[in-house]
Amino acid sequence: MFFKRVFFGGKLEKEVLDLIENHLEILINACETFKLAFEMDDTSLIRGICKLEDDGDRIRREIATRIYEGAFLPYLRPNIYRFSEVVDEAIDKLEDTVYDYLNLKSRKILDTVKGYILKIAELNLEASKHLFKAYKTLLEGKDLGEITTKIRFYEREIDSIKNMVKAEMRDVEVDIWEAITFVSLLEHIVSVSDLIEDAGDIIQIINVSLR
Amino acid sequence: MIEAILIACVAIAFSIGSNDTSNAFGICIGCGLLKFKTALILLLVFVLIGISLQGYGVMRTVGKELVGLNSKSLTLSLTVATLVILTSNWLRFPLSSHQVIIGSLVGSALALNLPINIQTLTKVIVSWMTSPATSFILSILTYRILEKTLLRLSVFFTERILSTLLLLSAVIIAYNIGANELATAMGAVVYSGLNPIHAGIIGSAFLFLGALTLSHRVIGTVKGISALDVVSGFSAQFGAGLSVWIFTTLGMPVSTTYCIVGGIAGVGFLKGVETVRVDLIERIVLSWILAPTSSFTICLILGKVI
Numbered sequence: 001m002f003f004k005r006v007f008f009g010g011k012l013e014k015e016v017l018d019l020i021e022n023h024l025e026i027l028i029n030a031c032e033t034f035k036l037a038f039e040m041d042d043t044s045l046i047r048g049i050c051k052l053e054d055d056g057d058r059i060r061r062e063i064a065t066r067i068y069e070g071a072f073l074p075y076l077r078p079n080i081y082r083f084s085e086v087v088d089e090a091i092d093k094l095e096d097t098v099y100d101y102l103n104l105k106s107r108k109i110l111d112t113v114k115g116y117i118l119k120i121a122e123l124n125l126e127a128s129k130h131l132f133k134a135y136k137t138l139l140e141g142k143d144l145g146e147i148t149t150k151i152r153f154y155e156r157e158i159d160s161i162k163n164m165v166k167a168e169m170r171d172v173e174v175d176i177w178e179a180i181t182f183v184s185l186l187e188h189i190v191s192v193s194d195l196i197e198d199a200g201d202i203i204q205i206i207n208v209s210l211r
Numbered sequence: 212m213i214e215a216i217l218i219a220c221v222a223i224a225f226s227i228g229s230n231d232t233s234n235a236f237g238i239c240i241g242c243g244l245l246k247f248k249t250a251l252i253l254l255l256v257f258v259l260i261g262i263s264l265q266g267y268g269v270m271r272t273v274g275k276e277l278v279g280l281n282s283k284s285l286t287l288s289l290t291v292a293t294l295v296i297l298t299s300n301w302l303r304f305p306l307s308s309h310q311v312i313i314g315s316l317v318g319s320a321l322a323l324n325l326p327i328n329i330q331t332l333t334k335v336i337v338s339w340m341t342s343p344a345t346s347f348i349l350s351i352l353t354y355r356i357l358e359k360t361l362l363r364l365s366v367f368f369t370e371r372i373l374s375t376l377l378l379l380s381a382v383i384i385a386y387n388i389g390a391n392e393l394a395t396a397m398g399a400v401v402y403s404g405l406n407p408i409h410a411g412i413i414g415s416a417f418l419f420l421g422a423l424t425l426s427h428r429v430i431g432t433v434k435g436i437s438a439l440d441v442v443s444g445f446s447a448q449f450g451a452g453l454s455v456w457i458f459t460t461l462g463m464p465v466s467t468t469y470c471i472v473g474g475i476a477g478v479g480f481l482k483g484v485e486t487v488r489v490d491l492i493e494r495i496v497l498s499w500i501l502a503p504t505s506s507f508t509i510c511l512i513l514g515k516v517i
Contacts, residue, residue, distance in 0.1 A: 010371060017367065070243045073370055075441045141365030210369050210442060211362050 012071035016063055016080065017139070023059045023087050024132045026052050030094045031128045031192070035121040038101070049098045056091040060084045075209055083202045090128075090195035093188050100185035109172050109182045113165045120158050120189050127154040127196040134203050144207055151200040155193040162190045216282075216400050219289035220410075221417040223308055223396040226296045228254075228421025230305050231392060234467045235384035238444055239377055247427060254385050255419045261389025262397070262411040268462030269394035273312065274402030276331045278320035285399055287323075287517070288315035288510050295506045306502035307466040309395050310339065314503035315510045316399065322514020338463035339499070342454050343473025350450025350477035357442055377445055383452035387467055391455055393418055395464040443482070447474030469499065 030052045037046035063084040067077050104110060110117070134147040165186055169179075236250035245253070274280070292308075292315040299306040313335055320327050361369050389411075397410040451470035458465040472495055 013367065013371075073242050073244075073374065073441055076366070076370060139365055139367060141363070141368065207366055210366055210373065210440070211358075 010071070012066050012069055016066045016071045019059050019063050019066070020080075020084060020087075020135065021132075023056060023063070023084060024128070024135055026056050026059065027087055027091055027196075028125070028128045028132060030056075030091050031121070031125040034094055034097065034189075035118070035125050038121055039118060043102060046098050046101060049095055053091050053095040056088050060088040073210075076206065079202055079206045079209060083199055083206065086195050086199045086202060087131075090192050090199065093191045093195060094124075097185055097188040097192070100181055100188060103181050104178065104185070106174055106178050108174050109169050109178065112172050113168055116161050116165045116168075117186075117189065120161055120193075123154045123158050123161075124189070124192045124196070127151050127193050130154070131196050131199055131203075134200055138203050138207055144204055148200045148204055151197055155197040158190055158193045162186060216285050216289055216403055217405065217413070219286075219293045220396050220400045221413060222293040223289070223296060223312070224393055224414040224417040225421035226293075226300060227308055227388065227392050227396060228418035228423075229425030230300065230308075230421075231388055231467060232422040232426035234471060235381045235388060238448060239381050242374075242377065242441070244374055244377060245381075250381075251419065251422055253382065254388070254422055255415060257382050257385035258389035258393060258418055259411065259415045261386040261391075262393050262415060263389075263408075265390035265459055266394035266397070266411060267407065269391050269459060269464050270398035270401050270407070272331060272335070272462045273316070273395050273398030273464055274400075275398075276328055277313065277335065278316050278327050279325035280316075280320075280399060280402065281323070281325065282403070284316070284319040284323050284325055284514070285403055287514055288312070288319040288506075289399060291315045291319075291510050291513065292506055295502075295509065299502075304498065306498055306505075307468060308392060309464040309466050310499070310502035311506045312395055312399075313464065314506035317503075318507035318510030319514050322511045335463060338458050338461070338465050339469070342458050342463075342465040343469045343476075345457065346447075346451045346454035346470040346473035347477035347480070348450075349453050350446045350474035351481055353449050354443065354446035354478050354481055357446065362442065373441055373445060376449070377441075380445060380449040380452050383456060384448065384467060387452060387455040387459060388418070389415065391459045391464060392467065394459075398464075443475075443478040446478050447471060450474040450477060469495070 030049050033045060033049055033052070036042070037048075064081060067081055071077075072080060130147050130151050134144055134151070137144050137147060169182065174182075232250070232254055235254060236245060239245040240247055240250055278284070289312075292312045295311050295315070296306065296308055299311075313332075317327060317332060319325070361372055364372075393411075393414045397405075397414045401407045401410045448471060451467060451474040454470045454473070455465055455467050476492075
């Protein structure tokens with residue numbers, strides 16, 4: 001086991017690193033799909049995110065299995081698995097946003113704040129792309145500071161948009177269930193960037209965990 | 212008479228196997244880098260290489276230069292040493308086999324009016340004090356070098372290299388177990404007439420048996436120490452390995468365990484003095500004093516009485 005790992009390049013480790021890359025690509029894909037589908041109000045396209053969520057779950061389980069089989073030193077394992085969990089959670093939140101979106105009967109609030117939601121979706125997409133960039137930078141051993149700062153910036157931007165949305169939706173008269181469903185949609189879509197920010201922090205921790 | 216001495220020596224070799232395997236491979240097994248069986252095979256191979264290539268220096272110091280020996284003193288000192296080592300293991304307060312053996316030999320020699328080479332004895336005692344200090348310094352140097360080189364690279368590349376370095380330091384310790392610890396145990400019996408090659412093979416076999424049957428308990432304990440980060444752990448182990456190897460080359464019997472403690476104290480010192488556990492240091496100092504003095508005193512009394 002050990003000699004293979006040292007002399008043949010750590011097959012399990014390479015598999016985990018490839019799986020993480022796939023996982024991040026799925027996150028970007030899901031963010032992009034949501035943005036496009038929301039922009040075009042395309043319900044069949046937006047349902048594709050549920051399939052991406054399934055793929056994300058599968059990848060997280062595969063990462064767990066490889067780690068259980070002995071990939072990486074114990075000092076790295078918890079953070080690597082935690083990273084995949086957080087990325088998976090971000091994809092889950094996008095899926096939850098999709099269900100909220102599909103459950104909205106009236107589009108009164110949505111039409112009022114559509115521009116804001118679209119902006120949040122765009123910023124989520126940017127944040128996910130930067131998370132991918134942060135991961136690639138981690139592999140290269142370069143400085144992560146600038147990239148993770150950008151991720152934090154997107155998250156703050158989204159938080160301020162959320163407050164604006166809440167302020168504007170007060171003026172729209174709708175059914176209570178519509179309001180609840182919309183608030184749920186808002187919370188879910190906003191939490192995607194929170195989770196991406198958490199994942200960025202974990203990358204920073206992984207980067208210093210052997211130091 | 213040689214049979215009785217040989218039995219005592221193999222019992223000590225068995226004890227070294229059961230206690231000190233964790234010094235070499237505990238971290239590698241704890242990290243999941245090596246399976247227990249693979250570690251045992253590596254231990255056997257490198258112990259044999261160690262005792263074959265460099266064991267003669269320590270054997271000569273213990274078996275020829277330190278004290279004058281006769282069959283009575285040998286039987287007494289090695290029997291007492293074996294009993295002290297086994298009892299301390301049973302009480303879960305393991306003592307350094309080197310110190311117990313040296314204490315016994317000197318105590319027996321004094322009781323039976325055999326010559327004691329004060330110069331060699333002084334060198335041995337100075338080695339016991341300077342070897343952990345050497346390890347302390349070497350561990351700090353190792354940590355600093357890693358900090359300036361390896362730790363600046365990508366984390367996953369660093370992880371791969373560290374895995375290899377951990378195996379390297381484990382192998383150095385296994386080599387030292389053969390060249391120093393086993394050589395200390397077998398030194399007296401070799402200078403009583405047993406062929407050194409036979410002594411090396413018999414000693415290694417019993418050390419292997421000790422590791423096979425009892426070492427998993429100690430390795431289980433070492434797993435609990437993995438709170439020490441991997442770079443610090445490696446630096447401490449590697450510094451200790453180098454330190455023991457230097458003293459082995461000088462023919463001095465020194466304790467790997469104390470050197471590892473010296474190494475851990477070194478990296479602890481780098482990371483802040485408050486990280487060093489005072490209660491543990493007290494226990495180690497107690498063991499350091501108790502090991503040679505208890506065996507010395509018992510042999511001195513028994514030597515006078517018998």
